[in-house]
Amino acid sequence: MRWSPSPSCSLSPAGRIDAQRSPPDTSPGPATQLGKHAGEFANESPEGLFLGDSAGREATTSSYSTIAGHAAGYRVKASPNVVLLGRSAGESLAGAPSAVAVGSSAGRHAKTADHTVFIGGSAGYAADTVDHSIFLGYAAGRSIRDNKQSVIAGYAAGERAHRAHQSVMAGPLAGYAANDSPRSVMIGQDAGLYAEQAPAAIMIGPAAGQSARNATNPVFIGANAGKAAANTADVVLIGTSADAEPGITNAVGIGRGANPARSNTWHIPEALKLGVGTSAPTAQLHTTRNVRFAALANGVLVTDRAGNVSASSLLNEALKEIARLKVRVEALEAAQCRQ
Incomplete structure (x- = not known):
């Protein structure tokens, strides 16, 4: 019987047998499941980790996910690369790739939450369309809708x-x-x-x-x-x-x-007392420098009976009258001197 090399071997020109290396297997591996019903009916979710009773039981198209806790990610859908930790965390999360939900019922029924973080009991419980947001605290953003790129923290904040x-x-x-x-x-x-x-x-x-x-x-x-x-x-x-x-x-x-x-x-x-240039005003308005009234030229400030302050030309008119009187007085004095 004539010997022939297997597909993984070949003969060199010198007659040596050279092994041919097979290309590495890069296809996704199976999911890891630990717990009753964990990942039981998971579909298209390779390389996932399902830990706990019914964790990821009916997960769909959620590859490379880490899901731990009773019923966590039970029916998660179209959410690859998620991290769901806690009882019922992300139980029916949908359309939320790379989301993180930590806490009992965190992100439990959240939808359309791409790269969103839910931390705290019931945080983002039924949040919808909240891409690229952060929810921290019990019931934070619990029923919020159409709120993207936000940071919401505290008990029932932004609910x-x-x-x-x-x-x-x-x-x-x-x-x-x-x-x-x-x-x-x-x-x-x-x-x-x-x-x-x-x-x-x-x-x-x-x-x-x-x-x-x-x-x-x-x-x-x-x-x-x-x-x-x-x-x-x-x-x-x-x-x-x-x-x-x-x-x-x-x-x-x-x-x-x-x-x-x-x-x-x-x-x-x-x-209150307002100080301009002083830190210890002694009146309602206390200034250490001049005050300018652009609408008041050579005038005075007057107040009416209601306390309204306005600019007046009385002083300017009085000064003009004084100047006229001065001229008359000087004329009279000159006339007396000639007599």
Whole structure:
């Protein structure tokens, strides 16, 4: 019988037998399963790790995932490279590649959460369309929808803050129901709690902007600042309990209890003294240099019975009259000298 080399061998010109190396196997390996029903019906999820009772039991197209905990990732779908840790974490997560859910029921029924992080019990429980966001704390963003690229941290923070993209909400109940408030910053317990339709808002402090609905471009800093400043625009409030009358625009209030009541105004409470050039003012307005009134040339300031101050030309007219009288006096004196 004639010998012939196997497919993995060949004869060299010198008659030696050379082994031919087979290409390495780069196809995905099987999933690793540990626990009752773990990965039992998993489909198209190679290289996965399923640990715990029913973990990843019906996982679909979720390759290279790490899933651990009772019913964690039970029905996860179209979410490769995810990390799901905790009881029912990401149980029916869908459309969330590279998502991370840590905690009991974290991201449990979340959908469309590409590269999103859920940490804490029920964080992002039923979040929908929240790509590239971070949810930290119990119930943070629990039912949130259409809120991408946001950071939400604290008990129930941003729980119902729908359509508030690119926002930061930090603190218990911060931005809880701040619907339609994109590009906002709400920091502190109850900050922006019900601040619906408050785009580009800055609310910092406990209960700052708590009920400031329809407040456009507001800046509220301090405990209870802007708590009831609804239907306002371009209003700045700094100080404890500083607030504004609803409906005004382009106003500023600085100091505890400041409350601008009209548009295009600046309110400083009566108790405050304003120092310009001095850190220890002794009057409501204390300046160490000159004060200029551009509309007042060679005039005086007068007040009416209501206390309104206005420019007056009385002094200028009086000086002119004095000059005329001086000329007359000099003429009379000259006439007497000639007699």
